Amino acid sequence: MATGRTHRPATRSRGIPEATVARLPLYLRALTGLSERSVPTVSSEELAAAAGVNSAKLRKDFSYLGSYGTRGVGYDVEYLVYQISRELGLTQDWPVVIVGIGNLGAALANYGGFASRGFRVAALIDADPAMAGKPVAGIPVQHSDDLEKIISENGVSIGVIATPAGAAQPVCDRLVAAGVTSILNFAPTVLSVPEGVDVRKVDLSIELQILAFHEQRKAGEDAAAAEAADVVAPVVRGGAAVDRKGPDGDMPAVMPA
Amino acid sequence: MATGRTHRPATRSRGIPEATVARLPLYLRALTGLSERSVPTVSSEELAAAAGVNSAKLRKDFSYLGSYGTRGVGYDVEYLVYQISRELGLTQDWPVVIVGIGNLGAALANYGGFASRGFRVAALIDADPAMAGKPVAGIPVQHSDDLEKIISENGVSIGVIATPAGAAQPVCDRLVAAGVTSILNFAPTVLSVPEGVDVRKVDLSIELQILAFHEQRKAGEDAAAAEAADVVAPVVRGGAAVDRKGPDGDMPAVMPA
DNA sequence: CCATCTTTGTGCACGCGTTCACAAAGACAT
DNA sequence: ATGTCTTTGTGAACGCGTGCACAAAGATGG
Ligand SMILES: NC(=O)c1ccc[n+]([C@@H]2O[C@H](COP(=O)([O-])OP(=O)(O)OC[C@H]3O[C@@H](n4cnc5c(N)ncnc54)[C@H](O)[C@@H]3O)[C@@H](O)[C@H]2O)c1
Ligand SMILES: NC(=O)c1ccc[n+]([C@@H]2O[C@H](COP(=O)([O-])OP(=O)(O)OC[C@H]3O[C@@H](n4cnc5c(N)ncnc54)[C@H](O)[C@@H]3O)[C@@H](O)[C@H]2O)c1
Numbered sequence: 001m002a003t004g005r006t007h008r009p010a011t012r013s014r015g016i017p018e019a020t021v022a023r024l025p026l027y028l029r030a031l032t033g034l035s036e037r038s039v040p041t042v043s044s045e046e047l048a049a050a051a052g053v054n055s056a057k058l059r060k061d062f063s064y065l066g067s068y069g070t071r072g073v074g075y076d077v078e079y080l081v082y083q084i085s086r087e088l089g090l091t092q093d094w095p096v097v098i099v100g101i102g103n104l105g106a107a108l109a110n111y112g113g114f115a116s117r118g119f120r121v122a123a124l125i126d127a128d129p130a131m132a133g134k135p136v137a138g139i140p141v142q143h144s145d146d147l148e149k150i151i152s153e154n155g156v157s158i159g160v161i162a163t164p165a166g167a168a169q170p171v172c173d174r175l176v177a178a179g180v181t182s183i184l185n186f187a188p189t190v191l192s193v194p195e196g197v198d199v200r201k202v203d204l205s206i207e208l209q210i211l212a213f214h215e216q217r218k219a220g221e222d223a224a225a226a227e228a229a230d231v232v233a234p235v236v237r238g239g240a241a242v243d244r245k246g247p248d249g250d251m252p253a254v255m256p257a
Numbered sequence: 258m259a260t261g262r263t264h265r266p267a268t269r270s271r272g273i274p275e276a277t278v279a280r281l282p283l284y285l286r287a288l289t290g291l292s293e294r295s296v297p298t299v300s301s302e303e304l305a306a307a308a309g310v311n312s313a314k315l316r317k318d319f320s321y322l323g324s325y326g327t328r329g330v331g332y333d334v335e336y337l338v339y340q341i342s343r344e345l346g347l348t349q350d351w352p353v354v355i356v357g358i359g360n361l362g363a364a365l366a367n368y369g370g371f372a373s374r375g376f377r378v379a380a381l382i383d384a385d386p387a388m389a390g391k392p393v394a395g396i397p398v399q400h401s402d403d404l405e406k407i408i409s410e411n412g413v414s415i416g417v418i419a420t421p422a423g424a425a426q427p428v429c430d431r432l433v434a435a436g437v438t439s440i441l442n443f444a445p446t447v448l449s450v451p452e453g454v455d456v457r458k459v460d461l462s463i464e465l466q467i468l469a470f471h472e473q474r475k476a477g478e479d480a481a482a483a484e485a486a487d488v489v490a491p492v493v494r495g496g497a498a499v500d501r502k503g504p505d506g507d508m509p510a511v512m513p514a
Numbered sequence: 515c516c517a518t519c520t521t522t523g524t525g526c527a528c529g530c531g532t533t534c535a536c537a538a539a540g541a542c543a544t
Numbered sequence: 545a546t547g548t549c550t551t552t553g554t555g556a557a558c559g560c561g562t563g564c565a566c567a568a569a570g571a572t573g574g
Contacts, residue, residue, distance in 0.1 A: 015474075017560075018560090019560080019561060019562090020561095021467055021470050021471075022463070022467055024470070025467065026447075028466075029445060029462075030447075044521075044523095045521085050447070051447065052449075054562075056524095056562080056563055057561090057562065057563070059521090059523060060524075060561095060562085060563090062522090062523085063524070067522085067523070069523080070521085070522080071520075071522040071569045071570050071571080072521050072522080072570050072571045072572080073520080073522090073571070074520095074521070074522085075522090088469055088473075089470055089472060089473030090466065090469060092473075094469055103363065103364035103367045103368070104364045104368070106360070106364070107360035107363070107364040108461065110360045113461060114462075114465075117465070117466065118469070119465055119469075157472055158465065158472060181472065181475060182468040182471065183468075184461075184464050184465065184468060190283075190307070190308060192309075196475070198471045198472070200464050200467065202461070202464065203282075204365065204368065204370060204441075204459070205282065205286075205371075206282040206283065207441050207457050208351075208374070208415065208441065209282040209345050209374065210282065210457065211415055211441060211455055211457060212346045212351055212375070212376075212415070213278050213345045213346055214439065214455050215346060215351070215414055215415060215455070216345075217346075219414075274531070275530090275531095276530080277531090301552070302551085311533070313532080313533055313534070313535090314531090314532065316552065316553065316554085317531090317554075319552090320553055324552085326551080327539090327540070327541085327551085328538075328540045328541085328551050328552040328553080329539075329540050329542085329549075329550045329552080330550080330551075330552090331550095331551070331552085
């Protein structure tokens, strides 16, 4: 997904589908739970239920990693934990910096889920001079003037951005220039990065809006049954000064599913 | 749509693909920025660049909403803001409750991005008796004993779970029983919900693991790039108007559960 | 060893999403 | 009106992801 589109599936041949990669952490978490309860083996059916996915999908996902199961028995939990961890690169230590230690940044710094896997908070960085030296989650906050030095000295390749939206792109640019090649962005902005840098974003507002869309639909389904034949919806336009054609121009009342 | 295939095409809402719905908030944010700068119209090319997507994709997305553009000119910003807002259900007010007011829950409560759209924090709920009555972000925390009452009295249909993982499912069950039909889950757990309830999850740990995977792959490629020079392929695409390519920052970091 | 039973691994079909490419639509000038 | 120029809206092709269904593999029992 990230690179290589008009080329041969060079990365695809040995590569794992992006959708599968996104599910591996899910499997890993379920397997870790089983491991802690000393369960020796699991079937694809059981594990799929624990991870909340289809069992066929899980088996296909695992097939990209190799044949790690035993027919008639299932998968060895410990072995699979190791294989997935290795595939995800969690057998090594990943130093991470968090930039922007406000409400969210502080919460992230305090989050125990970082260290539970191979991630280590190498540094907390903020532009506010008043925060410099102040410990958050036991780690002293450093000023953003030293960002480049911090990145290079700690060999950081993963950065988390929790600054206000306006500061996100400049911070991103500095992180990338300093050598960071993976960014997790919490600021509600589209980040522009050069080729080879991965960006993933977490946007609470977008999630809520998606939920609202479906929520509206659920609420509208009841009313829709009543006024099913009502076609022309008198759209009340707020603020817009331009006159437009009405919606639902040639939309069939019932969509051909 | 999480699990279980109903007799109806639940995925195909009103002819609007799920992938399109997930991008509408992105367009809306870009349009809001243009609106604040009093830009009257935008072309699909400009707006697509601002939203970080392909212009053809944007046009196709908009085509699901209707024909709101003018050929040779582009789209009327204000009008489009209204249309997308209406489609997403943001013209109405959505009361939201946050359950689990710890580090993350408090950060969410303080987040201004809630009110910027039609979302309103109706209540903060926590199980810790010591927190009851204590104001967070100007809102007094209420005890979870009153959860059902709070939900019904405020007509809440969207709930945010920011409790520890172990408490997430019980909290979810209570929310759903009280009438909540959309849940945004921050706890690292697979939530089981009845038909008709939407769950979206935000999992920081998963995001980091996905980044780690690609990071590892990048590191491995560099090692192999020394001798296998044919693999590198400097992807120079002619005709593209983009100079600074934003690779794949638009991959949603949150997945429908 | 053979039979049976369980569960994996995967070939295959299908639907969704993305992208290209272009005709049609409208703005604007003459 | 007519022509040119810009940009939308969409048909069509393609690739990816998903889920079904089943043969193969191995365990287990006699
Ligand atoms: N709080 C949430 O729940 C939440 C949810 C979703 C998204 N977000 C987004 O996350 C970001 C942070 O949210 P917050 O509530 O923590 O905001 P905040 O204002 O509490 O914290 C922002 C911090 O970033 C620092 N900062 C500003 N510019 C900086 C720079 N150039 N370099 C380094 N540090 C800088 C500030 O000093 C401050 O400490 C915002 O973009 C917000 O929209 C927050
Ligand atoms: N902090 C982060 O950055 C972060 C990031 C990703 C995920 N998470 C997840 O979000 C959740 C919250 O994280 P946190 O750091 O805020 O934890 P936290 O311990 O600071 O806060 C948890 C809060 O939930 C409350 N609580 C516990 N049981 C409850 C119940 N049954 N009903 C209502 N409230 C209850 C607790 O009293 C506490 O106030 C955790 O599941 C965590 O894994 C946190």
